[in-house]
Amino acid sequence: MNKLRAIQLFVRLAELGSFTRVAEQLNTSKSVISKEVSRLEEDLGVRLLHRTTRNVQLTHAGEGYLQRAREILAQLEAADSFVQDLQQAPRGRLKINAPMALGITELSRMFADFMRAYPDIELDIHLGDEDVDLVEQGFDLGFRASSQPLDLAYVGRPLTRFGYHVCAAPQYLQQHEPIVSVDDLRSHNCFEYSYFKGKNVWPLDDGVRIGGTLRVNSVIFMLTAIKSGLGLGLVPEFLCREALASGELVEVLPDARKPELTLYALYPARHFVPARVLQCIDFLEAWFLRQR
Amino acid sequence: MNKLRAIQLFVRLAELGSFTRVAEQLNTSKSVISKEVSRLEEDLGVRLLHRTTRNVQLTHAGEGYLQRAREILAQLEAADSFVQDLQQAPRGRLKINAPMALGITELSRMFADFMRAYPDIELDIHLGDEDVDLVEQGFDLGFRASSQPLDLAYVGRPLTRFGYHVCAAPQYLQQHEPIVSVDDLRSHNCFEYSYFKGKNVWPLDDGVRIGGTLRVNSVIFMLTAIKSGLGLGLVPEFLCREALASGELVEVLPDARKPELTLYALYPARHFVPARVLQCIDFLEAWFLRQR
DNA sequence: CCTGTTGTTTTCAAATTGGAAACAGTTTTA
DNA sequence: TAAAACTGTTTCCAATTTGAAAACAACAGG
Incomplete structure (x- = not known):
């Protein structure tokens, strides 16, 4: 068993309340989720969830574990970012969401420049115009065009205006x-x-x-x-x-x-924002300033 | 890569300062240690250790990661024992209040099963249909059938519905x-x-x-x-x-x-709810789910 | 220039994993 | 009331990953 992944799956499962949906969201089969979570329970010797055919609900033990598991995952992420940020050249993965039209025009040129400047950063770019929850889907960064101020759960930086x-x-x-x-x-x-x-x-x-x-x-x-x-x-x-x-x-x-709309770069207001995210946003701001 | 194990190996390695000794201590081969730690470094994109033929010493990043890793492992262990302690064959007395009619039908069968599962718990069951104050009378648990939500002084978990x-x-x-x-x-x-x-x-x-x-x-x-x-x-x-x-x-x-009424299990919203109470409720929930 | 010890790499059998499909329930729909 | 549609679990097997031993490369000390 990969315990860490099992814990991540358990947390996701508690959030989504459905094995099937977790599998969908992670593009894997539900048998994997089922097996891995079962193994975690077996390893702990404790049932974390009540299962029925209609929904999953946490046991008391599961509730306690969930809370702690979340904390642990956050700390691990912080530890990873910590050592990565010590490096002079930022590295790691940036998962980015952007509107389709913008993505295949302005942003494609912008990110070409970005990749040249930061060759050690892996980009994982998801283009689409549906509403997505950045945190839930694990995005580091999103682009939104809006005429009004934005959701307070995110930090938003205006990049440019367009008509x-x-x-x-x-x-x-x-x-x-x-x-x-x-x-x-x-x-x-x-x-x-x-x-x-x-x-x-x-x-x-x-x-x-x-x-x-x-x-x-x-x-x-x-x-x-x-x-x-x-x-x-x-x-x-x-x-x-x-x-x-x-x-x-x-x-x-x-x-x-x-x-006139303002294009914003958004990122989740986490405790530890990895350096590569901040770096990327700095790059964005500079790039759009240069364009004008 | 099993990241969690990789982290554990890294911490051990930092303590013992030798791949060989870690392998010996864990009764495994040194190739495993070497490969796993290398994979962790690759995953982070950061070198955690300087290797020479004579000894292993932490890099700057490695030191920072070590400190955090130790903390994370300790918390994980705490989380594990937390849920396991909840599970531990609970003992003690459970004073329970339930409506008479329910008590001598469904609940009598339910508690028969419960006593088989938790032979060390003493049950003190008071059946009666008068309104009682659970806290005042020292009840750990009560059953109420109601069509409306319940008193806020208690935590209620819906168990089943009946007409x-x-x-x-x-x-x-x-x-x-x-x-x-x-x-x-x-x-x-x-x-x-x-x-x-x-x-x-x-x-x-x-x-x-x-x-x-x-x-x-x-x-x-x-x-x-x-x-x-x-x-x-x-x-x-x-x-x-x-x-x-x-x-x-x-x-x-x-x-x-x-x-239609919903049957609730109620327990006083105290700060420290004894494990045996939580355990009992988990058992109740599972039991009623199984009945359907 | 050996010798002993280090960590890494290679090798390949063995174990584990992952996804499809079958399965066993349950709820919803017709 | 039967059928359809979902749920999570289990089974099965190919594909991948793992692990121990052995070979290897690097180096310190005699």
Whole structure:
């Protein structure tokens, strides 16, 4: 038995309350979880959990062990960070979460530079636009674009600000009615981004309810559709900058009032923040300053 | 790599200053020690020891890690013995309060099993349906059936849920008017349980005021009267289950809405709850889970 | 330049592990 | 009431990892 892993599994299990979910979250089979936790119980000679087919609940012994196990794992992590931070060049693994669109544009260039600067740091980058809990999923760092301040459980550092543009292909604009006011959008094919907070109301001036033939959870996908001349989209600046410069896309309603978002780097407010995380954030801040 | 064992080996190694001696002391080969410690260093990305052919000495990082590692191992050991002490064949007396009806049915079987499992625990069981103050009377544990959450001065663990049935003897039903609706009960001989919260209003559908020739503070007594064909009673499921199965009693108005009660195990929210109490509750929970 | 001792590496049989599938329960659904 | 859908556990076997011995490399001391 790998006792340390068994303990980690037990803690996870206590949090999620289900063998199946732990297995899913760790991309392994539930038999592994079951066997390892059973072995831990056997090793201790104590039942830590009551199992039923519907849920798992801690025994009294399990509750006591959980509390101590958490502490021990935290201390071990701190010990590891301690020795790693003594090294001159930071090393270790950084698990990072970022929005898809941002990840494959700005951040891909940024992290290429980062890897050059810190060749001993392993990056584990998860791109996705679903809401994730950084702590629960073990992320060291996350990127969020927001117009409001952020969750207090995290430390957030503003990196840069960016806006949106309403974009269309020149071809589309030729073939359709001209757009001179925000209200004209109502009669156009405006694409909707599924995760967009305003849903089908674009925050132009006082807001305009739009409609169209495409609703998709990827701005990249949407951008391709726009470039093909199929419709209009509200696209983050960093995504359309190139296409606007080259003339492949044209900005519509450049003078309409549009919101500005701030891009934050977030990290869990732990007791011991590993040096590599802080170092990475310093790098981020410097990098984005240089870009402007 | 078994990290925990690697850490243990590292600590031993730092103490003995020699791979060979660690191997000897643990009755294993030195290759194991060498490989495992190397793997730990690799995992951390940090050299913990300077090796020469003559002796082993800690690096700066190694010293820091050693100190933390010792602490972690000590805490782990403490956690292990903590749960094991909880488990240790507990002894002593458990003073327990339970409702009469429950005590002479379910609980009598449950505690028979418990006594087999923990032969060193003395049980002092007080059955009774009066309201008692557990703390004042020195009870370690009490059982309460309730539809609402419980007094905050106690810690309560839900054990099982059960319902009620309106029961009568077949003989009684033959000799009296048929009962097809809740309201029909008004004209029947419905027995009243003195401690019942609703007094003479049975909580069927929207409630029905009943009356009859027996009012008694023992459901067992009442059950005997019902079996004799003298009248109807509102009886907890666990009490009439057998009689219903054997046909000795028949359920009346099975489709009427009836309340469901949760059976709780209660113990005073003291600072130090004796291990035997916690142990007993774990046993209870497991037992009732198994029953279902 | 041996000799004895150190830690590391190699080797390969033996033990352990991990995932799929079968299984035994239970709850939910139709 | 039967079927479907989950639960956690167990079984099975290929794949990996482990461990002890032996070979090896490095070095101190005679």
